[in-house]
Structure formats: structure tokens, C-alpha cells
Amino acid sequence: MSSTAALVPPDPSGQLKPLQELPLPDTVSYVPQTIGWVLAAVVLMVAVGVAIWIGRRRREKQRYRRVALTELASIEASLASARADPEQRATALADIPRLIKRTALAVVPREQVAALTGSEWLAFLQRTHGHFDARSGALLALASYAPRDVVAAIPEDDAAALIGHTRDWIERHHVEV
Incomplete structure (x- = not known):
């Protein structure tokens, strides 16, 4: 015996035979029926498109920061591995x-x-929201122009501070053009 037969009440007199099932309503369409909802959907899609475009444009404009921070991380790794090699430390x-x-x-x-x-370079770095002070400015000049043995002799604390100031400047600088 099937499970549907158990759900149908017995009808020995046949009175239920002429009855029909009630028709089910049509499915509800998900398509908006008024122009207002269509306009709202269009405005929403345009707003999302503009937001994506602005985000990509901003990301592309800031790409140079990501590249610079990646290079700074490799310089920092090179300094960490060059503790015994003064030539590699001076290069980094x-x-x-x-x-x-x-x-x-x-x-x-x-x-x-x-x-x-x-001092003009240091003033530019400070003006563009860098935290370079006189000490880190002197270290920048030293790293740029001093002989390699002098550069290699820069203490680790000063080198770490210089890297910190550099990372901070790369992440936060604002340039008035």
C-alpha cells in the first residue's frame, strides 16, 4: 500500500469523487513590477560600479607605496642577514x-x-609629514655620501630607527603638488 492512500479518507459512498483540488496560485515573479524599483536597481548598480572604479583608481595611485614598502622590507631583511658582513650592510x-x-x-x-x-631634502621630508629629525636626516646623508666602511659602522639602533622613519614616511606622506 502506498503512503498517499493512507492520507485519503475512505469514501464508500462516492460523494467526494466530483470534488476537485483547489488550483494553486501562479508563482510570484521576482521581476519588479513598477518603474521605481527598476530605477532604484539601476541607480544601485551605477553606484556600485562607480565605487569599484574609484577603489581601483585609488589602489593604482597608491601602488608605488606598496612597491616601496616591499623594497624596504627586503632592505630590512638584508640588514638582518648582514650582521657579520659589513659590505652587505653598507649596501643595504x-x-x-x-x-x-x-x-x-x-x-x-x-x-x-x-x-x-x-637640509632642503630633510625639510621636504618633514614638510610632507615625515618624522625625520636631525639625527635621522644626518643618517640619511651619511648613508648617501659617506665611505662604505663608515656606513657599515652605523649602529643597529640607528639603522632600525632610520628604517622605521622611512616606513612611516612611505606609508603616510602627503605631497602638495
Whole structure:
């Protein structure tokens, strides 16, 4: 015996035979029936598209920061592995000022920043929201122009502070063009 037969009440007199099942209503359409909902959906899709476009544009504009931070991380790793090798340490420390200059050149017109050196360069870094003080500015100049043995002799604490200031500047600088 099937399970559906148990659900049907017995009808010995046949009175239920002419009855029919009630028809089920049509399925409800998910398509909006009024123009207002269509317009709301279009406006929402346009807003999402504009937000995605702005986000991609902003991400592309900030790409130079990600590249610079990646290079700074490799410089930092090179410094960590170069504790015993003064030549490698001097090379890594000399790469820091070059990285800062290249990062600045990525967003500032070359005429404004390429020729800056010494106190003018340090003033530019401070003006663009860098936390470079006189000590870290002197370390930048030392790493740029001093002989390699002098650069290799920079204490680890000073090197770590210079890397911290560099990372902070790369992440937070704002340039008025």
C-alpha cells in the first residue's frame, strides 16, 4: 500500500469523487513590477560600479607605496642577514636614501624634488609629514655620501630607527603638488 492512500479518507459512498483540488496560485515573479524599483536597481548598480572604479583608481595611485614598502622590507631583511658582513650592510643602508628619493619622484614632479640635498631634502621630508629629525636626516646623508666602511659602522639602533622613519614616511606622506 502506498503512503498517499493512507492520507485519503475512505469514501464508500462516492460523494467526494466530483470534488476537485483547489488550483494553486501562479508563482510570484521576482521581476519588479513598477518603474521605481527598476530605477532604484539601476541607480544601485551605477553606484556600485562607480565605487569599484574609484577603489581601483585609488589602489593604482597608491601602488608605488606598496612597491616601496616591499623594497624596504627586503632592505630590512638584508640588514638582518648582514650582521657579520659589513659590505652587505653598507649596501643595504645606502639603498634607503635611494628608495626614499625614488618614492618621492614617483609622486612629485622631478623639477621640485630631484635636485634637493642636505637640509632642503630633510625639510621636504618633514614638510610632507615625515618624522625625520636631525639625527635621522644626518643618517640619511651619511648613508648617501659617506665611505662604505663608515656606513657599515652605523649602529643597529640607528639603522632600525632610520628604517622605521622611512616606513612611516612611505606609508603616510602627503605631497602638495
